[in-house]
Amino acid sequence: MTSTRSAYRSHWGLNPDVTFLNHGSFGASPRVVLEAQRRLQDELESDPIRWLAPERDLEKKLDPVRERLSDFLGCRFEDLAFVRNATDGVNAVLRSFPFEADDEILVTSHGYNACTNAARFVAGRAGARVTVADIPFPCSGPDAAVEAIEAAFTSKTRLLLVDYVTSPTALILPLARIIEAAHARGIRVLVDAAHAAGMVKVELDALGADYTTGNLHKWLCGPKVAGYLHVRPEHQAEVRPTVISHAANTPRPARSRFLAEFDWTGTFDPTPLLAVPVALDFLENVIHGGGIEAVYAANRALALEGRRILTSRLGLVAPAPEEMLGSIVTLPLPDGPPPEIGRTDTLGQRLFETHRIEVPIVHWPAPGKRWFRISAMLYNDATEYERLGDALESELTLATR
Numbered sequence: 001m002t003s004t005r006s007a008y009r010s011h012w013g014l015n016p017d018v019t020f021l022n023h024g025s026f027g028a029s030p031r032v033v034l035e036a037q038r039r040l041q042d043e044l045e046s047d048p049i050r051w052l053a054p055e056r057d058l059e060k061k062l063d064p065v066r067e068r069l070s071d072f073l074g075c076r077f078e079d080l081a082f083v084r085n086a087t088d089g090v091n092a093v094l095r096s097f098p099f100e101a102d103d104e105i106l107v108t109s110h111g112y113n114a115c116t117n118a119a120r121f122v123a124g125r126a127g128a129r130v131t132v133a134d135i136p137f138p139c140s141g142p143d144a145a146v147e148a149i150e151a152a153f154t155s156k157t158r159l160l161l162v163d164y165v166t167s168p169t170a171l172i173l174p175l176a177r178i179i180e181a182a183h184a185r186g187i188r189v190l191v192d193a194a195h196a197a198g199m200v201k202v203e204l205d206a207l208g209a210d211y212t213t214g215n216l217h218k219w220l221c222g223p224k225v226a227g228y229l230h231v232r233p234e235h236q237a238e239v240r241p242t243v244i245s246h247a248a249n250t251p252r253p254a255r256s257r258f259l260a261e262f263d264w265t266g267t268f269d270p271t272p273l274l275a276v277p278v279a280l281d282f283l284e285n286v287i288h289g290g291g292i293e294a295v296y297a298a299n300r301a302l303a304l305e306g307r308r309i310l311t312s313r314l315g316l317v318a319p320a321p322e323e324m325l326g327s328i329v330t331l332p333l334p335d336g337p338p339p340e341i342g343r344t345d346t347l348g349q350r351l352f353e354t355h356r357i358e359v360p361i362v363h364w365p366a367p368g369k370r371w372f373r374i375s376a377m378l379y380n381d382a383t384e385y386e387r388l389g390d391a392l393e394s395e396l397t398l399a400t401r
């Protein structure tokens with residue numbers, strides 16, 4: 001096969017022997033971002049107290065990042081806290097919420113397992129219940145998602161936990177309509193936006209969710225680990241970090257307890273957060289004259305091309321309309337054996353070990369019902385989806401022999 005490697009590939013240090021079609025799981029940072037982070041680490045280690053103590057330079061260093069990010073995410077500086085990752089943000093909100101016995105937390109059947117687990121844990125402690133809105137998949141369109149969620153609201157639903165972009169099924173959900181429907185019933189909404197920043201334009205204030213958390217190390221290409229938590233002002237007194245530290249009884253001058261508590265949850269490495277502006281600069285400028293919008297569009301176009309290649313190659317029916325897709329796409333596979341506990345799916349193992357292709361095999365909604373999810377980032381190119389098509393064709397033929 002002729003190699004038409006992406007012209008952007010050299011910006012990343014990815015292993016040249018691996019076809020990397022899984023940006024969605026943990027992201028991958030461009031070299032320039034990691035170099036900036038390493039410089040920041042060197043500077044920090046040259047003067048750790050000055051860098052890390054909140055009363056010395058930490059807040060002065062975090063605040064310009066918050067300024068830039070709040071502008072980028074369309075929200076107020078005061079409402080944006082930093083967390084380690086989306087799991088941390090979801091846990092902070094759920095564990096702070098004053099659930100009572102018989103309350104219901106509504107999640108969706110497309111939710112991320114770790115976050116649904118957090119909802120179950122919190123519900124269990126309060127004598128509350130987790131209920132599930134079963135969004136059909138294959139999904140005919142945004143209406144199907146709104147209808148499934150509306151049908152699952154009850155008079156006991158206190159909080160809806162819903163994804164911006166679903167992890168197993170790669171659907172961009174119609175959040176504005178979902179949030180409006182929840183608020184009309186007095187239900188608060190926590191948005192798990194793990195995949196959103198850097199994949200689609202995010203406007204947090206306009207969206208109107210009560211709480212939104214997301215990762216900066218996935219599609220925004222920041223270093224691992226970096227996340228944010230946006231909380232509407234009326235809920236900030238209630239929302240506490242997953243780790244309680246000094247600011248619980250030691251106010252910081254001219255700073256809300258909300259920001260002070262999230263800024264310091266014990267000794268941590270702030271350099272991933274401090275390098276986020278470099279990631280933003282990279283994405284704004286990497287496509288000459290296009291800004292970050294051109295990155296969203298290029299990645300989405302490539303994901304859709306990958307989908308076209310794989311559906312026609314393997315005779316698959318695409319399970320979602322284009323309007324619900326960004327830069328990840330989930331496609332069906334024949335049913336197969338569930339992975340052994342603690343192991344990758346055997347097909348996933350073979351794709352990596354035999355074909356050097358990194359792509360997640362997703363068992364959803366139950367073990368044995370298999371899908372695969374492709375990602376598209378600037379460093380990918382169409383030939384990589386062809387290669388995945390070849391590999392799947394040969395593995396699936398082998399499996400049926």
Ligand SMILES: Cc1ncc(COP(=O)(O)O)c(C=O)c1O
Nearest residue numbers: 025085086087112163167192194
């Ligand atoms: C929807 C969703 N929520 C949460 C997460 C968890 O992200 P993290 O492990 O960075 O907290 C992911 C990760 O892929 C995700 O897809």
